[in-house]
Amino acid sequence: MKQQLEAIRRNALDAISGAETSGELDALRVRYLGKKGELTAVLKQMGKLSAEERPVIGQLANEVRSILEASIEERGKLLKEKAMEQKLLAETVDVTIPGTQPKIGKKHPMYQVLDEIKDIFIGMGFEILEDREVELAEYNFTKLNVEEGHPAREWSDTFYFTEDSSILLRTQTSPMQIHAMETKSLPIRILAPGRVYRKDEVDATHSPMFHQIEGMAIDKNITMADLKGTLNEVVQQLYGKGTVTRFRPHHFPFTEPSCEMDIQCHKCRGAGCPTCKGEGWIEVLGAGMIHPKVLEGCGIDPTVYSGWAFGMGLERMALGHFKISDLRLIFENDVRFLEQF
Numbered sequence: 280m281k282q283q284l285e286a287i288r289r290n291a292l293d294a295i296s297g298a299e300t301s302g303e304l305d306a307l308r309v310r311y312l313g314k315k316g317e318l319t320a321v322l323k324q325m326g327k328l329s330a331e332e333r334p335v336i337g338q339l340a341n342e343v344r345s346i347l348e349a350s351i352e353e354r355g356k357l358l359k360e361k362a363m364e365q366k367l368l369a370e371t372v373d374v375t376i377p378g379t380q381p382k383i384g385k386k387h388p389m390y391q392v393l394d395e396i397k398d399i400f401i402g403m404g405f406e407i408l409e410d411r412e413v414e415l416a417e418y419n420f421t422k423l424n425v426e427e428g429h430p431a432r433e434w435s436d437t438f439y440f441t442e443d444s445s446i447l448l449r450t451q452t453s454p455m456q457i458h459a460m461e462t463k464s465l466p467i468r469i470l471a472p473g474r475v476y477r478k479d480e481v482d483a484t485h486s487p488m489f490h491q492i493e494g495m496a497i498d499k500n501i502t503m504a505d506l507k508g509t510l511n512e513v514v515q516q517l518y519g520k521g522t523v524t525r526f527r528p529h530h531f532p533f534t535e536p537s538c539e540m541d542i543q544c545h546k547c548r549g550a551g552c553p554t555c556k557g558e559g560w561i562e563v564l565g566a567g568m569i570h571p572k573v574l575e576g577c578g579i580d581p582t583v584y585s586g587w588a589f590g591m592g593l594e595r596m597a598l599g600h601f602k603i604s605d606l607r608l609i610f611e612n613d614v615r616f617l618e619q620f
Protein backbone atom coordinates (compact mmCIF):
# COMPACT_ATOMS: atom_id res chain seq x y z
CA MET A 280 0.00 0.00 0.00
CA LYS A 281 2.87 2.25 0.72
CA GLN A 282 4.07 1.81 -2.86
CA GLN A 283 0.57 2.45 -4.10
CA LEU A 284 0.47 5.74 -2.21
CA GLU A 285 3.95 6.71 -3.45
CA ALA A 286 2.84 5.93 -6.99
CA ILE A 287 -0.28 8.08 -6.59
CA ARG A 288 1.84 10.93 -5.26
CA ARG A 289 4.31 10.71 -8.16
CA ASN A 290 1.72 10.36 -10.91
CA ALA A 291 -0.57 13.00 -9.45
CA LEU A 292 2.22 15.57 -8.99
CA ASP A 293 3.35 14.95 -12.58
CA ALA A 294 -0.17 15.32 -13.92
CA ILE A 295 -0.83 18.46 -11.83
CA SER A 296 2.30 20.22 -13.01
CA GLY A 297 1.32 19.33 -16.58
CA ALA A 298 -2.25 20.65 -16.30
CA GLU A 299 -2.77 23.55 -18.69
CA THR A 300 -6.27 24.70 -17.78
CA SER A 301 -8.29 25.01 -14.62
CA GLY A 302 -10.70 22.48 -16.19
CA GLU A 303 -7.92 19.90 -16.43
CA LEU A 304 -6.91 20.67 -12.86
CA ASP A 305 -10.45 20.12 -11.59
CA ALA A 306 -10.55 16.76 -13.35
CA LEU A 307 -7.30 15.77 -11.59
CA ARG A 308 -8.68 16.82 -8.22
CA VAL A 309 -11.67 14.51 -8.77
CA ARG A 310 -9.50 11.72 -10.10
CA TYR A 311 -7.09 11.65 -7.13
CA LEU A 312 -8.88 13.27 -4.19
CA GLY A 313 -12.58 12.79 -5.02
CA LYS A 314 -14.99 10.40 -3.25
CA LYS A 315 -14.38 7.84 -5.94
CA GLY A 316 -10.80 8.95 -6.43
CA GLU A 317 -7.62 6.91 -6.33
CA LEU A 318 -6.54 8.01 -2.86
CA THR A 319 -9.93 7.22 -1.38
CA ALA A 320 -9.83 3.83 -3.03
CA VAL A 321 -6.54 3.06 -1.30
CA LEU A 322 -7.84 4.28 2.07
CA LYS A 323 -10.84 1.98 1.72
CA GLN A 324 -8.47 -0.95 1.91
CA MET A 325 -7.04 0.22 5.27
CA GLY A 326 -9.18 -2.38 7.03
CA LYS A 327 -6.96 -5.13 5.72
CA LEU A 328 -3.88 -3.69 7.43
CA SER A 329 -2.44 -4.77 10.75
CA ALA A 330 -2.78 -2.54 13.82
CA GLU A 331 0.91 -1.46 13.60
CA GLU A 332 0.75 -0.68 9.89
CA ARG A 333 -2.52 1.25 10.01
CA PRO A 334 -1.26 4.53 11.65
CA VAL A 335 1.86 4.59 9.47
CA ILE A 336 -0.11 4.21 6.24
CA GLY A 337 -2.79 6.55 7.58
CA GLN A 338 -0.22 9.26 8.22
CA LEU A 339 1.34 8.74 4.79
CA ALA A 340 -2.07 8.92 3.14
CA ASN A 341 -2.80 12.23 4.93
CA GLU A 342 0.58 13.56 3.87
CA VAL A 343 -0.08 12.63 0.25
CA ARG A 344 -3.51 14.27 0.43
CA SER A 345 -2.16 17.57 1.79
CA ILE A 346 0.76 17.57 -0.67
CA LEU A 347 -1.63 17.06 -3.59
CA GLU A 348 -4.07 19.67 -2.28
CA ALA A 349 -1.28 22.23 -1.90
CA SER A 350 0.10 21.42 -5.31
CA ILE A 351 -3.33 21.72 -6.96
CA GLU A 352 -3.88 25.05 -5.28
CA GLU A 353 -0.50 26.37 -6.37
CA ARG A 354 -0.98 25.20 -9.94
CA GLY A 355 -4.46 26.74 -9.92
CA LYS A 356 -3.02 30.11 -8.92
CA LEU A 357 -0.40 29.91 -11.62
CA LEU A 358 -2.97 29.02 -14.29
CA LYS A 359 -5.19 31.93 -13.20
CA GLU A 360 -2.27 34.34 -13.50
CA LYS A 361 -1.41 32.96 -16.92
CA ALA A 362 -5.01 33.30 -18.07
CA MET A 363 -5.08 36.90 -16.89
CA GLU A 364 -1.84 37.66 -18.69
CA GLN A 365 -3.21 36.18 -21.87
CA LYS A 366 -6.44 38.11 -21.55
CA LEU A 367 -4.54 41.37 -21.09
CA LEU A 368 -2.35 40.55 -24.05
CA ALA A 369 -5.36 39.80 -26.23
CA GLU A 370 -7.11 42.99 -25.18
CA THR A 371 -4.13 45.26 -25.68
CA VAL A 372 -4.92 48.40 -27.64
CA ASP A 373 -2.16 49.91 -29.71
CA VAL A 374 -2.58 53.57 -28.95
CA THR A 375 -0.02 54.51 -31.59
CA ILE A 376 -2.25 53.39 -34.49
CA PRO A 377 -3.68 56.52 -36.13
CA GLY A 378 -7.42 56.74 -35.40
CA THR A 379 -10.28 57.76 -37.66
CA GLN A 380 -10.83 61.47 -37.20
CA PRO A 381 -14.49 62.30 -36.58
CA LYS A 382 -15.66 65.13 -38.85
CA ILE A 383 -16.52 68.14 -36.77
CA GLY A 384 -18.73 70.75 -38.34
CA LYS A 385 -18.32 74.46 -37.81
CA LYS A 386 -20.12 77.70 -38.22
CA HIS A 387 -20.92 78.85 -41.75
CA PRO A 388 -18.33 81.46 -42.80
CA MET A 389 -20.97 84.15 -43.16
CA TYR A 390 -22.11 83.56 -39.59
CA GLN A 391 -18.48 83.82 -38.50
CA VAL A 392 -18.47 87.31 -40.00
CA LEU A 393 -21.78 88.05 -38.27
CA ASP A 394 -20.26 87.00 -34.93
CA GLU A 395 -17.37 89.38 -35.49
CA ILE A 396 -19.73 92.23 -36.35
CA LYS A 397 -21.88 91.46 -33.28
CA ASP A 398 -18.78 91.47 -31.05
CA ILE A 399 -17.70 94.86 -32.35
CA PHE A 400 -21.14 96.37 -31.68
CA ILE A 401 -21.46 94.70 -28.27
CA GLY A 402 -18.12 96.32 -27.45
CA MET A 403 -19.74 99.68 -28.25
CA GLY A 404 -22.65 99.05 -25.89
CA PHE A 405 -25.23 97.74 -28.38
CA GLU A 406 -27.79 95.10 -27.50
CA ILE A 407 -28.48 92.21 -29.91
CA LEU A 408 -32.13 91.67 -30.89
CA GLU A 409 -33.17 88.67 -32.93
CA ASP A 410 -36.82 88.36 -33.77
CA ARG A 411 -39.62 87.28 -36.14
CA GLU A 412 -39.24 86.89 -39.89
CA VAL A 413 -43.01 86.86 -40.46
CA GLU A 414 -44.18 90.43 -40.03
CA LEU A 415 -47.24 92.60 -40.20
CA ALA A 416 -47.19 94.95 -43.19
CA GLU A 417 -47.88 97.62 -40.59
CA TYR A 418 -44.39 97.12 -39.11
CA ASN A 419 -42.56 96.28 -42.32
CA PHE A 420 -44.02 99.31 -44.13
CA THR A 421 -46.65 101.59 -42.55
CA LYS A 422 -44.89 102.47 -39.30
CA LEU A 423 -41.72 103.00 -41.37
CA ASN A 424 -43.47 105.74 -43.30
CA VAL A 425 -44.16 103.57 -46.34
CA GLU A 426 -47.83 104.31 -46.92
CA GLU A 427 -50.30 101.99 -48.60
CA GLY A 428 -49.98 102.29 -52.36
CA HIS A 429 -46.22 102.93 -52.19
CA PRO A 430 -44.43 100.96 -54.95
CA ALA A 431 -42.21 99.19 -52.36
CA ARG A 432 -45.33 97.35 -51.17
CA GLU A 433 -45.98 95.78 -54.60
CA TRP A 434 -46.92 92.11 -54.78
CA SER A 435 -44.19 91.67 -57.35
CA ASP A 436 -41.45 92.32 -54.76
CA THR A 437 -42.89 90.93 -51.53
CA PHE A 438 -43.92 87.48 -50.32
CA TYR A 439 -47.39 88.03 -48.82
CA PHE A 440 -49.30 85.42 -46.82
CA THR A 441 -52.73 87.02 -47.08
CA GLU A 442 -54.92 88.44 -49.87
CA ASP A 443 -55.28 91.71 -47.98
CA SER A 444 -51.46 92.15 -47.91
CA SER A 445 -51.39 92.44 -44.13
CA ILE A 446 -48.95 89.62 -43.29
CA LEU A 447 -45.66 89.01 -45.09
CA LEU A 448 -42.10 87.75 -44.94
CA ARG A 449 -40.17 90.83 -43.88
CA THR A 450 -38.39 92.49 -46.81
CA GLN A 451 -35.96 94.27 -44.49
CA THR A 452 -34.85 94.19 -40.85
CA SER A 453 -36.05 97.77 -40.37
CA PRO A 454 -39.32 96.70 -38.62
CA MET A 455 -36.97 95.85 -35.72
CA GLN A 456 -36.50 99.62 -35.30
CA ILE A 457 -40.21 99.90 -34.53
CA HIS A 458 -40.26 96.87 -32.20
CA ALA A 459 -37.30 98.31 -30.28
CA MET A 460 -38.84 101.79 -30.02
CA GLU A 461 -42.16 100.32 -28.83
CA THR A 462 -40.68 98.03 -26.19
CA LYS A 463 -37.45 99.62 -24.94
CA SER A 464 -36.81 102.66 -22.84
CA LEU A 465 -34.53 105.43 -24.09
CA PRO A 466 -31.69 105.72 -24.88
CA ILE A 467 -31.70 102.77 -27.29
CA ARG A 468 -28.76 101.06 -28.98
CA ILE A 469 -29.63 97.84 -30.79
CA LEU A 470 -28.24 95.54 -33.45
CA ALA A 471 -30.81 93.25 -35.10
CA PRO A 472 -29.45 90.71 -37.57
CA GLY A 473 -31.61 88.26 -39.48
CA ARG A 474 -33.06 86.89 -42.70
CA VAL A 475 -35.10 88.97 -45.09
CA TYR A 476 -37.01 87.95 -48.21
CA ARG A 477 -37.66 89.50 -51.60
CA LYS A 478 -38.94 88.11 -54.89
CA ASP A 479 -35.56 88.26 -56.62
CA GLU A 480 -34.13 85.83 -59.17
CA VAL A 481 -30.88 84.14 -58.12
CA ASP A 482 -27.73 85.56 -59.73
CA ALA A 483 -24.20 86.53 -58.64
CA THR A 484 -25.54 89.36 -56.48
CA HIS A 485 -29.19 88.42 -55.74
CA SER A 486 -31.05 85.78 -53.75
CA PRO A 487 -34.73 85.67 -52.65
CA MET A 488 -33.47 85.17 -49.09
CA PHE A 489 -30.59 87.13 -47.70
CA HIS A 490 -29.41 88.63 -44.43
CA GLN A 491 -29.47 92.15 -43.11
CA ILE A 492 -28.14 93.66 -39.93
CA GLU A 493 -30.19 96.53 -38.63
CA GLY A 494 -28.47 98.98 -36.33
CA MET A 495 -30.09 101.82 -34.46
CA ALA A 496 -29.13 104.39 -31.82
CA ILE A 497 -31.52 106.91 -30.28
CA ASP A 498 -30.57 109.47 -27.64
CA LYS A 499 -30.42 113.20 -27.14
CA ASN A 500 -28.07 115.03 -29.55
CA ILE A 501 -27.38 112.10 -31.86
CA THR A 502 -26.22 113.31 -35.26
CA MET A 503 -25.10 112.01 -38.64
CA ALA A 504 -21.51 112.34 -37.34
CA ASP A 505 -22.23 109.59 -34.79
CA LEU A 506 -23.51 107.36 -37.58
CA LYS A 507 -20.41 107.90 -39.72
CA GLY A 508 -18.06 107.57 -36.76
CA THR A 509 -19.66 104.32 -35.64
CA LEU A 510 -19.71 102.74 -39.09
CA ASN A 511 -16.15 103.78 -39.90
CA GLU A 512 -14.93 102.28 -36.63
CA VAL A 513 -16.72 99.01 -37.40
CA VAL A 514 -15.23 98.82 -40.91
CA GLN A 515 -11.72 99.54 -39.60
CA GLN A 516 -12.04 96.79 -36.99
CA LEU A 517 -13.45 94.36 -39.51
CA TYR A 518 -11.26 94.97 -42.56
CA GLY A 519 -8.26 96.68 -41.03
CA LYS A 520 -7.07 100.22 -40.50
CA GLY A 521 -7.13 102.40 -43.57
CA THR A 522 -10.14 100.74 -45.21
CA VAL A 523 -11.80 103.49 -47.18
CA THR A 524 -15.54 104.17 -47.01
CA ARG A 525 -17.74 106.61 -48.87
CA PHE A 526 -21.17 108.00 -47.98
CA ARG A 527 -23.52 108.97 -50.79
CA PRO A 528 -26.86 110.78 -50.43
CA HIS A 529 -29.84 108.50 -50.96
CA HIS A 530 -33.52 108.24 -50.16
CA PHE A 531 -35.40 106.02 -47.71
CA PRO A 532 -38.93 106.84 -46.52
CA PHE A 533 -38.00 106.25 -42.87
CA THR A 534 -34.78 108.27 -42.65
CA GLU A 535 -34.07 111.93 -43.35
CA PRO A 536 -31.44 112.67 -44.46
CA SER A 537 -30.55 109.27 -45.92
CA CYS A 538 -27.37 107.85 -47.36
CA GLU A 539 -25.71 104.73 -48.64
CA MET A 540 -22.27 103.61 -47.58
CA ASP A 541 -19.77 102.01 -49.95
CA ILE A 542 -16.53 100.27 -49.09
CA GLN A 543 -13.64 100.51 -51.49
CA CYS A 544 -13.42 97.28 -53.50
CA HIS A 545 -11.24 94.71 -51.71
CA LYS A 546 -10.19 93.12 -55.00
CA CYS A 547 -9.02 96.11 -57.03
CA ARG A 548 -8.57 98.78 -54.33
CA GLY A 549 -10.81 101.14 -56.25
CA ALA A 550 -9.42 100.67 -59.74
CA GLY A 551 -12.51 98.84 -61.01
CA CYS A 552 -12.88 95.08 -61.58
CA PRO A 553 -15.61 92.46 -62.18
CA THR A 554 -16.28 92.09 -58.42
CA CYS A 555 -17.28 95.74 -58.09
CA LYS A 556 -18.63 95.82 -61.67
CA GLY A 557 -15.96 98.34 -62.60
CA GLU A 558 -17.11 100.80 -59.94
CA GLY A 559 -14.17 100.49 -57.55
CA TRP A 560 -16.70 100.56 -54.66
CA ILE A 561 -19.09 98.05 -53.12
CA GLU A 562 -22.36 99.23 -51.64
CA VAL A 563 -22.86 97.64 -48.23
CA LEU A 564 -25.63 99.51 -46.44
CA GLY A 565 -28.37 102.09 -46.39
CA ALA A 566 -28.66 104.45 -43.47
CA GLY A 567 -29.81 107.81 -42.23
CA MET A 568 -31.29 109.87 -39.41
CA ILE A 569 -34.59 108.35 -38.25
CA HIS A 570 -37.48 110.31 -39.76
CA PRO A 571 -39.32 112.46 -37.16
CA LYS A 572 -42.61 110.90 -38.29
CA VAL A 573 -41.31 107.43 -37.41
CA LEU A 574 -40.12 108.56 -33.96
CA GLU A 575 -43.42 110.29 -33.31
CA GLY A 576 -45.41 107.24 -34.39
CA CYS A 577 -43.61 105.29 -31.67
CA GLY A 578 -44.27 107.92 -29.03
CA ILE A 579 -40.80 109.48 -29.07
CA ASP A 580 -40.60 113.27 -29.15
CA PRO A 581 -38.42 114.23 -32.16
CA THR A 582 -37.73 117.67 -30.73
CA VAL A 583 -35.97 116.06 -27.76
CA TYR A 584 -34.56 112.84 -29.20
CA SER A 585 -32.86 111.97 -32.45
CA GLY A 586 -31.36 108.78 -33.78
CA TRP A 587 -29.71 107.05 -36.67
CA ALA A 588 -30.35 103.68 -38.24
CA PHE A 589 -28.67 101.53 -40.84
CA GLY A 590 -29.43 98.30 -42.68
CA MET A 591 -26.31 96.40 -43.68
CA GLY A 592 -26.22 93.57 -46.21
CA LEU A 593 -24.48 90.69 -44.46
CA GLU A 594 -23.74 88.74 -47.67
CA ARG A 595 -22.07 91.81 -49.15
CA MET A 596 -19.93 92.17 -46.05
CA ALA A 597 -19.00 88.47 -46.18
CA LEU A 598 -18.01 88.72 -49.85
CA GLY A 599 -15.58 91.47 -48.93
CA HIS A 600 -14.35 89.59 -45.91
CA PHE A 601 -13.52 86.40 -47.79
CA LYS A 602 -12.54 88.16 -51.01
CA ILE A 603 -14.99 86.18 -53.13
CA SER A 604 -17.17 87.57 -55.87
CA ASP A 605 -20.21 85.32 -56.26
CA LEU A 606 -23.02 85.39 -53.70
CA ARG A 607 -24.17 81.91 -54.74
CA LEU A 608 -21.05 80.37 -53.15
CA ILE A 609 -22.40 81.46 -49.78
CA PHE A 610 -25.71 79.61 -50.18
CA GLU A 611 -24.72 76.52 -52.16
CA ASN A 612 -23.14 74.82 -49.14
CA ASP A 613 -20.43 73.10 -51.16
CA VAL A 614 -18.03 71.85 -48.45
CA ARG A 615 -15.06 72.42 -50.75
CA PHE A 616 -15.90 76.10 -50.47
CA LEU A 617 -16.99 76.13 -46.83
CA GLU A 618 -13.94 74.21 -45.59
CA GLN A 619 -11.65 77.04 -46.68
CA PHE A 620 -12.80 79.30 -43.87
Ligand code: PHE
Binds near residue numbers: 566588590
Ligand atom coordinates in the same frame (compact mmCIF):
# COMPACT_ATOMS: atom_id res chain seq x y z
N1 PHE B 1 -34.03 98.83 -44.86
C1 PHE B 1 -33.27 99.50 -45.88
C2 PHE B 1 -33.10 98.53 -47.07
O1 PHE B 1 -33.40 97.37 -46.94
C3 PHE B 1 -31.92 99.92 -45.37
C4 PHE B 1 -31.99 100.97 -44.32
C5 PHE B 1 -32.02 100.61 -42.97
C6 PHE B 1 -31.98 102.32 -44.65
C7 PHE B 1 -32.06 101.59 -42.00
C8 PHE B 1 -31.99 103.27 -43.69
C9 PHE B 1 -32.04 102.90 -42.36
O2 PHE B 1 -32.66 98.93 -48.12
